[in-house]
Amino acid sequence: MFDWDSIRTETIRLLQDLIRINTTNPPGNEIQIALYIQEFLQREGIGCTIHEAAPGRANLVARLPGIGNGKPLIVLSHLDVVPANSGQWRFDPFEGAVAEDYLWGRGALDMKGMLAMELMALVLLKRSGMMPPREIMLVAVADEEAGGNLGMGWLIEQDIPGLKEAEYVINEGGFGGIREGIPLFSCQCGEKGVLWVKLTVPGTPGHASMPARDNAIIKMVQIIQRIMRLKRPMILCETSRAYLKELAYLKGLNLESQIALDYSLQLFATRHLKDERSIQAMLYHTISPTILQAGLKANVLPEACELTLDCRLLPGETPGHFLAEIQKSVNDSAVQYEILQAADPTESSSDTQLFKTMGRILQQEVPQAVLVPFLSPIATDSRFFRYRSITAYGLMPVIISEAELQRLHGIDERLSLPNLERGTRIMYEILRQLE
Ligand SMILES: [Zn+2]
Incomplete structure (x- = not known):
């Protein structure tokens, strides 16, 4: 035509x-x-x-x-x-x-x-x-x-x-790529939530030759360790479950009918996809320290130490609740928190007419094409x-x-x-x- x-x-x-x-x-x-x-x-x-x-x-x-x-x-x-x-x-x-x-x-x-x-x-x-x-x-x-x-x-x-x-x-938000020799189109069905938060630890300024017990830098280092120990198990949302299922299938593992499907998928993700950062990001709440600031002079004790965290949250979590978890793990009333940015995660179901139509048309235009839901960080x-x-x-x-x-x-x-x-x-x- x-x-x-x-x-x-x-x-x-x-x-x-x-x-x-x-x-x-x-x-x-x-x-x-x-x-x-x-x-x-x-x-x-x-x-x-x-x-x-x-x-x-x-x-x-x-x-x-x-x-x-x-x-x-x-x-x-x-x-x-x-x-x-x-x-x-x-x-x-x-x-x-x-x-x-x-x-x-x-x-x-x-x-x-x-x-x-x-x-x-x-x-x-x-x-x-x-x-x-x-x-x-x-x-x-x-x-x-x-x-x-x-x-x-x-x-x-x-x-x-x-x-x-x-x-x-x-x-x-999504693209097609070649995976296991197959044209795999990743359809972005959801986006992780965002929490950017700044933590401030106070310290007592003074001459560094006579150390005080509340050195803000030392305290912050301990706080970072506590935050990074926060338990964050692998969580499958509808989107990441569908994605892993398709990938397992392409690798020749058919987990469709298995009982304890989530457990099998988690095992699969841990064993086979460990080094794929974009896939791992679909499975965990993440915490990345991005800015650390303290001190002005070599011989002056810092009056404060500031830390900025970039946290990305899976569907089901909220920035407010996640911040409360961080506060619990820090467990220090002297620490101040400032939320710099917060957005809830979002997820659209892939069980729709549009998703089916897109999948069918891709198959018509690209032999063997597969359309798969994907969660973006x-x-x-x-x-x-x-x-x-x-x-x-x-x-x-x-x-x-x-x-x-x-x-x-x-x-x-x-x-x-x-x-x-x-x-x-x-x-x-x-x-x-x-x-
Ligand atoms: Zn763009």
Whole structure:
């Protein structure tokens, strides 16, 4: 029905244009790219609105009506990118160079590449003249890379028709990779919660030649040891259980019918996946000391010692409860606690029509493909929807290696042209087929 050769060329040009509009955050200044997208969609007869959270911080919403009564499907993306130091890059990060079958530039993976797929999929649906089974909303927001307060966090509080009534969201957060020789697509179904907390231990300042008993540095070292001894057993949530089950199956271990399934999965994770940090992070509450500060001069006793912890929490836990656990293990009334950031974990069930549809379409487009739920230690804009009980999945429909993933937020970020083309087709099929 479509001439995919010309669509390929069109999509490449679109992504080049999106990359060339510099939306480095800070300052973001997403209004330029939003206006570009608005014009692009209007040319195709698709209406859209722009909502500024602050001058220049633009969020865009486009809608394509559907025939059924189903609640809207949202395809989500963010317009901003992280900074890039062009001196270190092979091609200018904002030139959108095409070379060696790749499109190079800041945002190619995170996430203007997926934005281009979403835009093209929407436009193709419109051109086909076919009304999709349910309403599609394309939402492209500002400020994701700085926490989303002027982006999705702000937009969801506004009175945007359809936004809060949506049933499903497709966003960034997961990718396809090759695992045991099989194309495994990790669909981000949940995100760990966050607790950043600063602990302060007081000490008595004085001449260091005459030590006091309450040296703040010594006390803090003991506190760190107590915190790191906090019992944190392996915990399986719905998402990580499904992920481990699939991985065990791919490795030839069929644990499906076993009694004590969780125990078998835990054993499997301990034996076979010990060194895979991203998988281990799905199974434990984590605590990482990240900043330690004390003292001003070699011969002066410190008046305080400060420690910052970055804790990531599995579904079922809350920042408040976890902090109480830390306080219990520290067991020292002189210690002060300051919460720097706190967010609850989120999880969407994978037992949905959208998950099944995505899995089926991936299999059609990529032989042997498997779609598997995945829990991410890092937050995306999906949390704003999951807090409202809207199912949100993170999946960029591309197959990339670990090495390519390192370029995301790094140097020489790029997306292969076959991935761009296939990803556009997969996205189009999802929008067309989801009942
Ligand atoms: Zn991103």
